[in-house]
Amino acid sequence: MKWSAYDKLLHQICVGLGWCGSVVDGKRRYVHHYFPPTGPVTADEFVAWVFAADNYDPDQNPDQAERWRQDIRAAFVHHMGGDVVDVTVLN
Secondary structure, eight states, X not given: OOOOHHHHHHHIIIIITOOOOEEETTEEEOGGGGOOSSSEEEHHHHHHHHHHHTXXXXXXXXXXXXXXXXXXXXXXXXXXXXXXXXXXXXX
């Protein structure tokens, strides 16, 4: 099986960084649940959705959140080849 750039990104943020989603009210939440049906997705939007999927409030510890934000954003840019991609490549 050949991994897509998105698969590699998810592997890095989940296995490497620990951002794998969460369970809220008995339902699993993953980053892809926040994707729009069409259009561009920015690295910053992706970071916000990763935080939301993990039920993480960045306002609780802004300094730590900024470090996580930078790590997740860098992973997005590295694997997706830029800081904006069309949502269709995130699959």
